[in-house]
Amino acid sequence: MDGRGGAAAGLTLATASSLLLTSPSHQIQPMDSDRHSSGIGFTDASVAEASTPPPRQKRTVVISEMDFFSNEKKKMTMTSGASPDVDLKVPSLCIKKEDLSVNTGLHLATTRSDLSTVDDGMSPPEDDKEGKSELTAVQAELARMNQENNKLRLMLNQLTTNCNALQMQLVALTQQRRTSGNPEAPGNKKMEEKGHDEHEGDAVARRQRYPEVGDIDEPSHSSTTSRDRCLSLRSHTEVPLDHEKHVGEDDTEEHGWNSNKTPRLASSKSAEDATMRKARVSVRARTEAPTITDGCQWRKYGQKMAKGNPCPRAYYRCTMATGCPVRKQVQRCADDRSILITTYEGTHSHPLPPAAVPMASTTSAAASMLLSGSMPSGDGPMSSNLLARTVLPCSSSMATISASAPFPTVTLDLTQSPSPLQFQLPFPSAALPLSQIFGQTLQSQSRLSGLQMSPEMDPAQLAHRKAQSVAPPSLADTVSAVMTADPNFTAAVAAAISSIIGGAGNHRTGNDDNSHSSANTTSCSKQRREPDLFQ
């Protein structure tokens, strides 16, 4: 197994555990049985005794965990030496605190031994001197841990800021290399011409078809460079900078579907955007569920029989925000109908719920890299290998590039199981909880963000390392890289924590909060009415 992914998951667990035990609003609760059916990490948990046992009675909390990358269920028992009243059994932390402390400059105290002393909210009688002193100690410990949590939060913010700056530099360098280094690359030229042609052609066609959008001023192509940078820096937990700007400024927003239809893309956005939308990321997953659960809300808008495949292809568009250009196609593999192929296209133009961040970020990052200077020749073998290794470095067979297709496509194959990073659906009837591959996607993001590149290749990273006087790569270094690589790391951690705290079954945490919307996720709707898609 790749240690980076494990580190990421371990960090997540560590943070989650810490929050679990220190936040009064997140007390350990017995999990519903149906929560076993999905989600991240924990597959079963139980409270051995009632949640409100009589005082002084020994209480035991057992939490089982699922190792993110080995699918191996573990059960860690934490016996409390300091508090005789409580046995806290919490998930193990996958990384050592000394590993975490190196680059963050913080020493995590929320290890097992520390956690074991946390008060579970039920204190011993006041007349017990020993209990009093224990209580004091526990409270002090609690305060200390809260302080450390705050420190970590601040550190995380700082890392995020630094990461953004680094990404800026990286993308700028990439752009420079693309524009000055190999401007005449055939693939590049071809792609640009194609994009341009399509842009022009589509614009004309769309004007004919949707005359109301024909008068919209098209953005100047001279702004492409800065736009490129913004595109590559798009964050899936934030509204993309340029997109947000255009959505806000664009007077096409009032045209209903105009704002969330292709015509808008073709007529009001640059050729680069059109090309961006053409990039596709295909995810192959073995599941019996009609769709994979990626945290977004989708609305089906069409279904077609595709040539060469007896299974129909369904078309969905993102409905989390009007104007979101993201589409996805869902189709069973003709050769193996247990494999579901989900193809994503476009970049979300709205904030995403934490549960949607991993998949959205991964697909967007793959698409960005596919279309960025990281693939100078577009369809060259080197670039294919680079991206394949970049997307899923643990196995070159897991990520493939299809440049011969009408659209450049990255395929993430999650159906092959030899790697511990991959998993078989443990829940045959459940939609695939993509948050389960949180660590994997986060890892992919890290790679895609370029921060796993060797220092020689990335001066910015080198400078960053030097500035921080960081030792040669280690597990801690890797953890740091994972942390710093993703500006959405906070959201990703939040997603993981939410998944754990809210019960693993609730991988739609963010959506559930959207009580204002009556829209259901695809999977939810499918449960309501059995589709005819894959009969």
Next chain:
DNA sequence: CGCTTTTGACCCGCGC
């Protein structure tokens, strides 16, 4: 009633 899904029709690009 509002939202989603279904499904036939339509549009477009491409190859011949």
Next chain:
DNA sequence: GCGCGGGTCAAAAGCG
């Protein structure tokens, strides 16, 4: 120009 296939639209139907 024509046919084919992919993609999308939009009215109708279904559902809670």
